[in-house]
Amino acid sequence: MTGGLQPLEWMFFDTMLRLRPQEKLDERIVIVGIDEKDIQWVGQYPVPDEKIAELLTKLETYQPLAIGLDIFKNVPVEPGAEQLARVFQKNTNIIGIEKVLRPGEIPPHRNLPPEQVGFGDLVHDNDIKNRRYLLYTTNPANPKNEKEDKYSLALRLVSTYLDAKGINGGAGKNDPNTIMINQVELPRITKNFGGYVNVKNDGLYILMNFRNNSQPFHVVSLRNILNDKNDEVNQKLLRGRLVLIGNRNMSAGDIFYTNGVHTLELKGVIYGVDYHAHVISQIISTVIDGRPMLGSWGDIEEYTWIVIWGFLPIIIGRLTQSVRRNVLSVGVAGVCLFSCGYIMLWQWGIWIPVAPSLLVLAVNGVGLSAFAFYQHDKFLRSQINERQNTIQNTFHVIHNGPLQTLGYGLKHMRSKDIPYEQLLAQFEKLDKEIRELGDLLKLQALTEEETLRLGSGLILELSRPLHDLLYEVYSSTLERDSFENFKTLKVKVRNFEPIDDKYVSMEDKRGICLFLEEALCNIGKHAQGAKRVQASGMYAESKYKLSVKDNGCGIKSKLENKGTRHCQAVAKKLGGEFRRESISSRGTICELTWIPTKNFRF
Structure with a gap:
């Protein structure tokens, strides 16, 4: 109720995500990652607008469905600023980014209209780990103007993809504050949601359901595209796909932390462009493939669940009438509890409270056993x-x-x-x-x-x-x-x-x-x-x-x-x-x- 068990609950949540079976690669999303070798090849950092314009122009020849540019372009990087502006004006399927959350707002490129801009802000929890994603929010600079709603980069790209498939979205029926796409409501993180207590609620947040794979998406480099190599392969790979362009190098600082995926290139670290790709894949896979989004029970169901696990060790103690058998039974019950949480998360996408249930199980089980042992002694x-x-x-x-x-x-x-x-x-x-x-x-x-x-x-x-x-x-x-x-x-x-x-x-x-x-x-x-x-x-x-x-x-x-x-x-x-x-x-x-x-x- 006070949030004291949040860190422990988050740890269990991350562990259960890592323990899930590996999933197949999502062919619908391709990442063009600018890595260290690309920077050496270009010979300049940040990569100049000329190279970005050249990259976008080349990608457009492969006819992708949409391109998300996860690089801030509010300040020109010469040479090539005018060339990049012309590319933005010419192609309406390019989505740029801005930063809207305070502090440190960053505007988008001046030649991108609002419908071609999505914010790239990523929110972390108190332990600096990223488990949530903000899909849209009211513009903090003008919170009273309802027309100033801001949409994330991932939501812009998802909308483009689903519109092309003839799938439309709207407000939810059970929860009018969320989005419903193809009769599927996206579970919104509310004030008390799963392991969260009194979480900040300034927009539509969803819980991250990372695709568990050592290579969840195809990744190609900037130099691979611009060198005109493998054109036939790139044509097949990029045609009709969602393409995300972003930094995949440590020097850019566009890195975030998570323990929800055990197959990361760098342990506990994920690139920002990859993070957006996971969100896009998560929503599209839910709407089209039936892959579950991550939701939670209501407060009544959660408290009932915790109370049940609180009474269970008392019943076990009555039945076993032995300190040793009681401790063993409570240990087995603890494994079963974690297994229930894992199965619920994996199969149905429901995040149930494990930490408080395990705590009350331990206190009422081991604690009562210790008390019984003390009384017996x-x-x-x-x-x-x-x-x-x-x-x-x-x-x-x-x-x-x-x-x-x-x-x-x-x-x-x-x-x-x-x-x-x-x-x-x-x-x-x-x-x-x-x-x-x-x-x-x-x-x-x-x-x-x-x-x-x-x-x-x-x-x-x-x-x-x-x-x-x-x-x-x-x-x-x-x-x-x-x-x-x-x-x-x-x-x-x-x-x-x-x-x-x-x-x-x-x-x-x-x-x-x-x-x-x-x-x-x-x-x-x-x-x-x-x-x-x-x-x-x-x-x-x-x-x-x-x-x-x-x-x-x-x-x-x-x-x-x-x-x-x-x-x-x-x-x-x-x-x-x-x-x-x-x-x-x-x-x-x-x-x-x-x-x-x-x-x-x-």
Whole structure:
């Protein structure tokens, strides 16, 4: 709609034109090209009027239908100016050129009447490539005078040829602003036409349908005509034909750019006289031979076409249900799309939108595939993380629950210092804890409830405030009878300041609660002789410190067990620090410190 895809659409258009099968040479048009060897032969450039007059006179002896002189003759080139003027006055089938488009208008030769003048202006697109041809326009110097319509060189020559065949033209029926010849309307380039958006519309433009051939027309040189060589051949070649005379040398600068023909003498460059010849051949071939002109759909048809190709990859994605198959199917659909555009252009002369259709196909196909792949990968990662969390949580439940009960029972089995009935009760408790653990894991697999099971068997709702959870962990852990060191405690101090829930997620709460449980369990297992335990959580210099202190025997081993590594992992996830060390006098401190605002989640 904004024209952003025009360059891409033009590229596809040029490519499809080049891919068409080669066409036969058009015998109706002959080009007399003035090449570099002609200039050397003449010995003067520009070629003097004398030689041009001599050339025109010689050509007239071969009885061509009309001669188009694609050389500006507004300024005399002596010698021979008067001689050329007499030739123009004598022969009414010679069409000269002028330039009418601004800037730089160039008038025709003064001895040519208006009906023997056609403009030679060629219009290029924004990429400097020539794909359009202006057939007629209102004189820019006098736009309000309808009688001042200007006709192109090609249209003048086409009219002469068709009049000789008894074929007349007029205004179009479906589009009164175009020309209809022999019931064939020439498709006019409108404001939005094919791949064009907001194109300048100051006359009747048609789209170029180049004749795809390494030699689309017969080309003879100026010296070949003037040397009186091959008169019989030239007579047969030129009689009743349309003859175009123009420069076919680089020094003249009469060159234009196109990628629509791959068999050009110079890649991407076409001579101006050849360009006019292609237009003449295009119109005559359409009217007489049925060769299609190039047109386009209306806006409704084009938008419908684009929307269809937008929905197609969505349907493909539904059917394939596979990223790889979807990308492959979209690739095949893209080839089919380009093929449809090519066939429509080649067989019926319809330029359909390929670039926007291909873009929406790629975005909805590859883009949705990439999104689906991302979502699938994200789902797999979430599943892996969920399983890892389940395994980790299971380890903590087993470590702080059944394993502690088992360790307590094994210790007293070896020392044989408790009655059999009491030992049996411990193992019955272990059996119950393991069974409860299995039920808990089944429940967590079936529900998304955010809960935490402590080693004591207590299940906490993680949606509760963190400080309430810490109180629950503290009380529940110290009440466990499987830790003998808890029995010697005389002083128990606890104080947990609240933290706003927006600063901690449920996973953070889980890790913090397990840290506190692990720290307390370590006291129960290793703090022999401890009489005092202090658990606190408080703010200090914008940091929250959660610490557990005891006055037991202190740390005896520097090896890091799984519990210590878990505490370190919790600290890393919170962006904080963890330390566990002996106190100088007596006892151990286990501390987790972090800045709550760092974990703020919007």
